[in-house]
Amino acid sequence: MKHRLLLMAFLFTGVFCFAQTEDEKMVEDFEPSVVNQPGKEFPKVNSEGRVRVQIEAPEAKKVQLDIGGVKYDLEKNEKGMWIGESAPQDEGFHYYQLNIDGASVPDPGSKYYYGAGRWGSGIEIPASDKEFYELKDVPHGSVSENIYFSEITREWRRNFVFTPPGYFENMDKRYPVLYLQHGSYEDETGWSSQGHANLILDNLIAEGKAEPMIIVMDNGYAYKPEDLEKAGENRPRSSFEDVLIKEVVPQIDGKFRTIPNREHRAIAGLSMGASQTMSIIMNNLDHFAYYGGFSGTANFPGDKKVDAGTFLNGAFSNAKDVEEKLDVIFLSLGTKEAEVFFKTVNAFRDMLEKQDIDYIFYSSPETGHEWLTWRRSLYQYAQLIFKK
Amino acid sequence: MKHRLLLMAFLFTGVFCFAQTEDEKMVEDFEPSVVNQPGKEFPKVNSEGRVRVQIEAPEAKKVQLDIGGVKYDLEKNEKGMWIGESAPQDEGFHYYQLNIDGASVPDPGSKYYYGAGRWGSGIEIPASDKEFYELKDVPHGSVSENIYFSEITREWRRNFVFTPPGYFENMDKRYPVLYLQHGSYEDETGWSSQGHANLILDNLIAEGKAEPMIIVMDNGYAYKPEDLEKAGENRPRSSFEDVLIKEVVPQIDGKFRTIPNREHRAIAGLSMGASQTMSIIMNNLDHFAYYGGFSGTANFPGDKKVDAGTFLNGAFSNAKDVEEKLDVIFLSLGTKEAEVFFKTVNAFRDMLEKQDIDYIFYSSPETGHEWLTWRRSLYQYAQLIFKK
Structure with a gap:
């Protein structure tokens, strides 16, 4: 040396x-x-x-x-x-x-x-546990790029769609769908590139640990031209929920062999995507039955107490309703994330616990607000959904 | 001003x-x-x-x-x-x-x-004619990334596959396949990124000018580990033909709804890819019926006379055989390409003419050895194939 x-x-x-x-x-x-x-x-x-x-x-x-x-x-x-x-x-x-x-x-x-x-x-x-997201000698799914014109935002948009191994060959089989969102300052490319969502699922499916599923990765930034104009320098009102529910979900159900009901649709996101998807699922419990929030919740940012009566229009106020409609609430954080993420997610957890609502919490060892936390979170979450 | x-x-x-x-x-x-x-x-x-x-x-x-x-x-x-x-x-x-x-x-x-x-x-x-490769309000196909392990090169490889509009929805329809190759110092990403092969086909199909087809874009660099070792600093023997014929074509026919015969398979490439695919088709006329050579031919580089009796083992020596087996020979060049490309392609054309073998030549106005030449070449070529 x-x-x-x-x-x-x-x-x-x-x-x-x-x-x-x-x-x-x-x-x-x-x-x-x-x-x-x-x-x-x-x-x-x-x-x-x-x-x-x-x-x-x-x-x-x-x-x-x-x-x-x-x-x-x-x-x-x-x-x-x-x-x-x-x-x-x-x-x-x-x-x-x-x-x-x-x-x-x-x-x-x-x-x-x-x-x-x-x-x-x-x-x-x-990473010491990199094996779960490595390219291995197992059957591989495909990731396809799909272009569509949004009538809501008046622009061409795209998503990437993971279809599991066998999708192209087994033409009678239908699959559940996970809608999976990126974080702020990221885009629809993240989960299938640095996120390795496709390889994580290939490996889990090969081991029989996750159900074969379709994953749809769209872009969480979606604004109407009039809202952009109104906002000026401020952050415009997001129309992502509308784009997802009114345009993307119907397109995916029309194009791919999905099982088009709430018991076979999950939604998850990281950071900004965790916040967005929590609002979306609580507003659309007729669409989705499984929620995953990686490094974020919709009360971001802050340590303020979350009031079940008012938060997201009281969506968590009736524990029985929530548990009937939501088969999985999955939350995660890396142990080295900044304090604001801990405070935010813990305030949300406190509310759930007070309401006596079951949830699963995963802690990623020695990682910050970065992709290894989210790869691990997906690895955990994908094993929990579509298991009914 | x-x-x-x-x-x-x-x-x-x-x-x-x-x-x-x-x-x-x-x-x-x-x-x-x-x-x-x-x-x-x-x-x-x-x-x-x-x-x-x-x-x-x-x-x-x-x-x-x-x-x-x-x-x-x-x-x-x-x-x-x-x-x-x-x-x-x-x-x-x-x-x-x-x-x-x-x-x-x-x-x-x-x-x-x-x-x-x-x-x-x-x-x-x-470009003044950019309309043909622009993103327009027409039905769009998808481009999917497909990962495979090559037993020949002992490595993970991938290709991008364009499936035409309607492929996912019309589950009974089968399609012809174009194998489309990049040039030297490029890779399998080029044709669907800067090449806009997907948008060119979306537009042609919408206008009824090209048959709906699958396009497979693989990586033309393929070497066996032992050939790499043997070559040292020299260029190793390429195994791309073997990979394509023995691995890629069977995989594509197994995974996608192709029409798996020579009348429904075309092959084309640009520059190095034009040279590679010319050798491949002449060695495998049982596999393909249409050839496109954009800015290149297999006699590259040089102005030496091409001898039909010896070139590619005499593959062009019998005009009747060639015309029976090859429905289209398409060649192209940009008007501003370097002299070596003109000399090479013209030497090949001279041989075809001497042999009385029909071919189609396209000249791209005011472009060099660059992507606009190749986008235009694909636009022309795609209208000629699978028309029988």
Whole structure:
């Protein structure tokens, strides 16, 4: 190890001094990230979860790696290559970017994902339990892109639809449907890309742990042109509930071999999507029978007491009604999420407990408000639904 | 116009002098590109086909726009924003990148495409005939991602499959299949992304100009591990023909409602894909009846005379055989392609003419070795196949 570090020190004789010292004992077992572009050596990840990036920028004065809200200075070697590492990151998927003399840009070595309001770089720190979302030798479903024109928002929209293994071949079989939503500053691509919803379900179905199901992933941002105009700089009134209930659900039931009733429809979402889908299901209990809220509830944000009599128009005020209509209420949080998520979800849980309404709570170990929390949440939730 | 140019001159009081003068008469009608990331103002395109980019890089010494093989210097304004324009570009789609103090990176304003051997920025110069590949109010097919394990290359691979409008609903109908290949340094994503194969077919089918068909877009790079090892630094022997014929075609016929015979299978490709698919069809005339070679033929590269007696093992030596087996031979080139493509394709055409073998040649006006040539070629070719 010492030998390799010394060799590296010899190579990195740039104009800047070293941030890294041997005392920090960085483990030199970096491997190319599993989400690199084909043939790209960098970015790399080591067993501590550090991210090492490298970029050629011979004329640059300052290059940084921007990940997890921290900017790490890179060092330039004599070939004009900038290289450097982050502190250890949590297991799972993270958005990141490079900063070159003040310009924030994607890393040309990584694949790109939509999150944080942009198409940009992502990196995967292999998780100890990654096996559940890995590409394995099991039958695989398909993910299809479906384009539709929304009469409500007057725009072309699209969703991605996971059809389980055997969907195309077994033409008599009909399936239940999970409507699965992304979070804020994300879009309809997230769940089947960085979320691995398709692989999670392929693996669960192969093990007989989840019912074969269709998953519909639409875009939670949906605004009428007149509402956009009215709002100006403010957040416009969302029409996503209308788009989902009046346009998407009928289209899906018309196009795919679904079982078109509430006992065979589930809905779930992460963060903003958890909040949206909680409102949607409580307003549409004739449509859905299973709710999943990953890292969020509709009382976000805050620790204010949730009053069952008034919250969502009293939707939770009668425990018997709720339990008759909702077969599953699933909530989850990562143990490292910011306080506001704990406060929000706990205030909602307190209300449920006071109302004596059953729910299932899942806690994702050592993860924050990021995709590993949500992959794990889907893995848990998918095993609970359509089991009647 | 003069007024706006003067205003711009006032704004761009950077440390560098102006490359643009009023004499060049740049038309100031720039609009955000149609392939920008949501909410991004730049890059922009004007009616001359110039590309204007902007990026914040307050500490950078030199920022360039790299498009069409030319690097254009940008100018910095007092806010640290670099801005500048390219010369007029050809109509259609182009890959490009930014260069910041020597670092080649994607433009954070554009969407990303796989081409030139990387995921990177792309821009669209609206074509005068763009209507044929636009998203219109017609029934839309779906594009699905299908994952499979290749026993030949011992790796997970995938293809994208376009199923025409009505495929999911009309469960008794069976369809012909077009196998459609990308070019070198591109991959299986190209045709349904920057190629717009799905929209081209949606529009043609809506007008009754093409038969409803399935399109399969796989990855033309396919190597056995042992061939990769043997090749070292050289190009390994390709196993794409084996993968396509022995694995992909049977899978597609097993999974989708195809008409599994040669009269209902077509094959086409662009550039490298044109060359590959020409070899494949001539080796497998029991599988396919229609060939399309866009900007390429299997004698690439060069102007050497093509000898019908020896070329592709004499596959074109008997005109009667060829015409009995091949219902369509379609070739195309853009009028602005590099000489090598003209020489190659013309040498092949000379051979066909000498052999008295019928073929159809399409010339794409004012386009180079780029996607508008190939979109137009598909538009032409799709109208010729499955018409018997």
